[in-house]
Structures are given as C-alpha cells and as structure tokens.
Amino acid sequence: MRTGSFQLMKSMNRSIILNLIREKGPISRAEIAKITKLTPPTVSNIVKELLRSEFVIETSQGTSKGGRKPTLLDINSNHFFIIGIDVGHVYVKFVTSNLAGDVLEQVRLKLDSHPNKQTMINVLKRGVHKLLEQSQLHVDRCLGIGVGMHGIVDNENGISLFTPAFNLRDIPVASVLEDEFQLMVKVENDVRAMTLGEAWFGNGDKQENFVGVNVGYGIGAGIMYEGQLFHGEANIAGEIGHMTIDLNGPKCDCGNYGCLQAIAAGPAIAERAVKELKFGASSLLTDMCGGDLDKVTGSMVHKAAVQGDEFSTRILHDTGRYLGIGLTNLIHTVNPTRIIIGGGVAQAGEFILSGVQEMIASKGLTQQAKETPVLSARLKENSTVMGAVVLILQEFFVRK
Ligand SMILES: [Zn+2]
Structure with a gap:
C-alpha cells in the first residue's frame, strides 16, 4: 500500500492544522497559531512537513497593516x-x-x-x-x-x-x-x-442529522446521524423500499404486496401509467411509445409531464404522495432536519416533490414534522x- 507518505497525517496536531487550512484557507501561519493555540514554532514545523508532503502550498501574500506581508497557506487541491x-x-x-x-x-x-x-x-x-x-x-x-x-x-x-x-x-x-x-x-x-x-458537496450543508433517499430502480435511505452514517447492526439500516404502504398494492420483487418501491420506484411509475392507459386514459404517452405500451418508462412519463400532459403530471404527483407516506414514516422514526432525494426518479423534481410535501404536511405529527424540508440532490446523478x-x-x- 502506498500509505507511507501519508503516515504523517496520523498526528493529531498535523490533522488539526491540515483541516483548518482546508476550512479557512488561504490562511497565515500566525492565524493558525492563534486559532489552534499551538505555539508559532510548532505550527511552523508542522507546516514545513505539510509543504514537503505537497498536501499544502504557499499562495499569494496576505494583507498586513504595515510590516512584512504574511505568506498564506492553502490546500494543494490539484496535486493529489x-x-x-x-x-x-x-x-x-x-x-x-x-x-x-x-x-x-x-x-x-x-x-x-x-x-x-x-x-x-x-x-x-x-x-x-x-x-x-x-x-x-x-x-x-x-x-x-x-x-x-x-x-x-x-x-x-x-x-x-x-x-x-x-x-x-x-x-x-x-x-x-x-x-x-x-x-x-x-x-x-x-x-x-x-x-x-x-x-x-451538496445540499447536506452543515446538517448533522439528515436523510438521503434514493428513488430509482429501488428505494433506499442513507441516515446521517450526528455527522456519521448510520449502518445499523448488520448494514441494513435505511432499507425503506420494502416498508408496506398499501396492503392491497402491487406485488414487490421481495414477494410482499404494496411495498414502497413497488409503488413509487421508477419501474412502478411506468407500470401504473400503463395500467391506466390500458383502461383507456388519454395521454401523450400513447404517441410517445408508438402505441407499444411495453415501451413506456418512468422517464418517458416525466418527459410527457414536461410537455404539459395532464395524465403524466397526475401519475407523478400520485407517486410523490405515495413516497410522501414512506417519508413521513421515516420522519417519525429518525426525525431528520431535512430529506434529500436523489436517483433517477428525483430528476422529475417538482412533479414528484409537490406530492411528497403535500403528504408530509398532511400526515406529520407536529408542526415541525409537517415542515421538514425536502430537497433534490444538488449533485444530481453525481x-x-x-x-x-x-x-x-x-x-x-x-x-x-
Ligand atoms: Zn418489497
């Protein structure tokens, strides 16, 4: 393993200084000493090592009231x-x-x-x-x-x-x-x-307790608790896709009926649309799939909604409402400060979120629960x- 050259990061003071430079850089040695309460010689020695390791670089001169201008330190972002x-x-x-x-x-x-x-x-x-x-x-x-x-x-x-x-x-x-x-x-x-x-790098900002929910082929949640990912005893914490939403709902891959992902994941959106189209609903989708309903996909439903198709808009809104029931359960279980939705279905943005928010606002136990913010992932597919x-x-x- 090529870890030898990074061994130096293990020291507590080095790690504190490195992270301070990442957070506040460009920053001067004097300011680092002031914030960390380490002595200037200690800071100077550690900075020397950080410069040698090429994790840190000296950048343009800072401003100073008279006297010599201090050289500032910053993370050498592009070296590694x-x-x-x-x-x-x-x-x-x-x-x-x-x-x-x-x-x-x-x-x-x-x-x-x-x-x-x-x-x-x-x-x-x-x-x-x-x-x-x-x-x-x-x-x-x-x-x-x-x-x-x-x-x-x-x-x-x-x-x-x-x-x-x-x-x-x-x-x-x-x-x-x-x-x-x-x-x-x-x-x-x-x-x-x-x-x-x-x-x-996204919409988690400074939140310590929030939940990320992926809605794509399946549905799952990542729980951030006190700044750390929560895994549970055997790594299955957050598997919310198989929570039962409707006992009379469609059959899920897992064998049960009416699981959240059997109703609100990408393939389920297409299935629900097709079922209603077969009963004679009128929609742009009929033209978009060239009359072959097997070709209808979740993203096609989104495209139709963008073009103003009322049927597809309603299908997505309903999907959001079902998802909102699942997310209300999640809010009542872990009480996050916010929920961030990513994955393919999240690309449908407002078409889905409006239904989600409507349901959370109607079912949340307290005013705070009702007002739990739901955002789309800022990094989108990345x-x-x-x-x-x-x-x-x-x-x-x-x-x-
Ligand atoms: Zn299931």
Missing part, C-alpha cells in the same frame, strides 16, 4: 486525486476528482445484463485502468479508490454482501482492487455514498460517485 466508482444497475461510472471535489475525468462502462462475480470484478479493474490512462495522472498521486455499490455492503471489510439486481453475493471488492492497484479502497452502499456526497470519493477524502480531512 481520488478515484470514485458508482456501480449502478446498468452502468458503472468511474471518475477522478481533485481534493476540492471537482470531477476531472470520467469513464462509463456498461455491465452485462447478468454479470457474475468475475465479470463484475473485471469491469471494475478495466474501468480504473481506462480512467488512469485517459486522465494521464500518475497512480502515485492517487490517494485511494472509493466505491458506491447498490445492495448490502460490509463497509468495514469492503465486501459487497448482496446485490439484489444481479443476485450476487460476497464480492471482495476492496481486496481485489487493492491487489490490482496497490491503493487504499473503501466500499459503501450506494445510497449511503449518495448521502455522504450530498453532506460534503451524488453517489462523489460520495465514493468522500470515502477516501474523509480519511484525510474532516467535513467543513
């Missing part, structure tokens, strides 16, 4: 980089990011429709090799690889325990990538990664991959 991977149902996205969370380069590979363990591992390796080639960055400057993966993930050991979409178990993601690239590798569930991405980047970033820095 991090690789983030988002393993979706159809595509795997690979990005390089600098330390400020800017995406530098991106690669997307398509998965086989029924990947096995080995083909899955091969795609991960191939994508990272391709990304490194394409970005022309030297692997020595890579701090590590973060992976966001759907399903149940053992984040401590970096193992994908179960992926419902591919029915694969126990993929040793971290150890395979560590062996191939000699880098630190961290793996997390995709929705928790999305929540982490929003916490650092939330998960940026959260994967944060898995590595947080080994060196603390959240601002």
Whole structure:
C-alpha cells in the first residue's frame, strides 16, 4: 500500500492544522497559531512537513497593516486525486476528482445484463485502468479508490454482501482492487455514498442529522446521524423500499404486496401509467411509445409531464404522495432536519416533490414534522460517485 507518505497525517496536531487550512484557507501561519493555540514554532514545523508532503502550498501574500506581508497557506487541491466508482444497475461510472471535489475525468462502462462475480470484478479493474490512462495522472498521486455499490455492503471489510439486481453475493471488492492497484479502497452502499456526497458537496450543508433517499430502480435511505452514517447492526439500516404502504398494492420483487418501491420506484411509475392507459386514459404517452405500451418508462412519463400532459403530471404527483407516506414514516422514526432525494426518479423534481410535501404536511405529527424540508440532490446523478470519493477524502480531512 502506498500509505507511507501519508503516515504523517496520523498526528493529531498535523490533522488539526491540515483541516483548518482546508476550512479557512488561504490562511497565515500566525492565524493558525492563534486559532489552534499551538505555539508559532510548532505550527511552523508542522507546516514545513505539510509543504514537503505537497498536501499544502504557499499562495499569494496576505494583507498586513504595515510590516512584512504574511505568506498564506492553502490546500494543494490539484496535486493529489481520488478515484470514485458508482456501480449502478446498468452502468458503472468511474471518475477522478481533485481534493476540492471537482470531477476531472470520467469513464462509463456498461455491465452485462447478468454479470457474475468475475465479470463484475473485471469491469471494475478495466474501468480504473481506462480512467488512469485517459486522465494521464500518475497512480502515485492517487490517494485511494472509493466505491458506491447498490445492495448490502460490509463497509468495514469492503465486501459487497448482496446485490439484489444481479443476485450476487460476497464480492471482495476492496481486496481485489487493492491487489490490482496497490491503493487504499473503501466500499459503501450506494445510497449511503449518495448521502455522504450530498453532506460534503451538496445540499447536506452543515446538517448533522439528515436523510438521503434514493428513488430509482429501488428505494433506499442513507441516515446521517450526528455527522456519521448510520449502518445499523448488520448494514441494513435505511432499507425503506420494502416498508408496506398499501396492503392491497402491487406485488414487490421481495414477494410482499404494496411495498414502497413497488409503488413509487421508477419501474412502478411506468407500470401504473400503463395500467391506466390500458383502461383507456388519454395521454401523450400513447404517441410517445408508438402505441407499444411495453415501451413506456418512468422517464418517458416525466418527459410527457414536461410537455404539459395532464395524465403524466397526475401519475407523478400520485407517486410523490405515495413516497410522501414512506417519508413521513421515516420522519417519525429518525426525525431528520431535512430529506434529500436523489436517483433517477428525483430528476422529475417538482412533479414528484409537490406530492411528497403535500403528504408530509398532511400526515406529520407536529408542526415541525409537517415542515421538514425536502430537497433534490444538488449533485444530481453525481451524488453517489462523489460520495465514493468522500470515502477516501474523509480519511484525510474532516467535513467543513
Ligand atoms: Zn418489497
């Protein structure tokens, strides 16, 4: 592992100074000493090491009332980089990011429709090799690889325990990538990664207790509790997709009836629209699918709504209402300061959110519960991959 040169970050004072520079930079040595209450010589020595490690750079001169102007220190954001991977149902996205969370380069590979363990591992390796080639960055400057993966993930050991979409178990993601690239590798569930991405670079802002909800092929939640992701006893905390919303609802993949995701996830939106169209509802969708109702998708319903189709607008609003029932249950369980919705269905924005907010406002127990803000993910489709980047970033820095 290429961790030797980063060993210096382990010291408490170094870590405090490094994080202060990230939070307040550009900042002078004198100001660091003042804020940290460390002696100027101590600050000066640690800064010297940080400059040598190239985590920190000296930037333009600061302002001073008379006398010599102090040189300011800032994070050397572009010297090191991090690789983030988002393993979706159809595509795997690979990005390089600098330390400020800017995406530098991106690669997307398509998965086989029924990947096995080995083909899955091969795609991960191939994508990272391709990304490194394409970005022309030297692997020595890579701090590590973060992976966001759907399903149940053992984040401590970096193992994908179960992926419902591919029915694969126990993929040793971290150890395979560590062996191939000699880098630190961290793996997390995709929705928790999305929540982490929003916490650092999106709509999580300074919130310590909030929930990220992914609404795509399935529905899941990432719970941020006191600034940390909450995993539960066996990594299944936040699996809200299978909470029962309607006992008489449609059958879910899990075998039960009326689960939240059987009603409000992407495929369910299309199914509900098709069912009503078959009963003779009139909609732009009939033309858009060329008369073949099997071709109707959730995103097609959104496109029709954007074009002013009343039927599709109502379908999305109803979807929001069902989602709102699930989210009200979540509000009453963990009482977050806000809820951030990401994933494919979240692209429908206001069409969905209006229904969500309507339901929360009508069912919330207290005025505060009724007014729980619901926002779309600011990083949109990059939330998960940026959260994967944060898995590595947080080994060196603390959240601002
Ligand atoms: Zn279910």
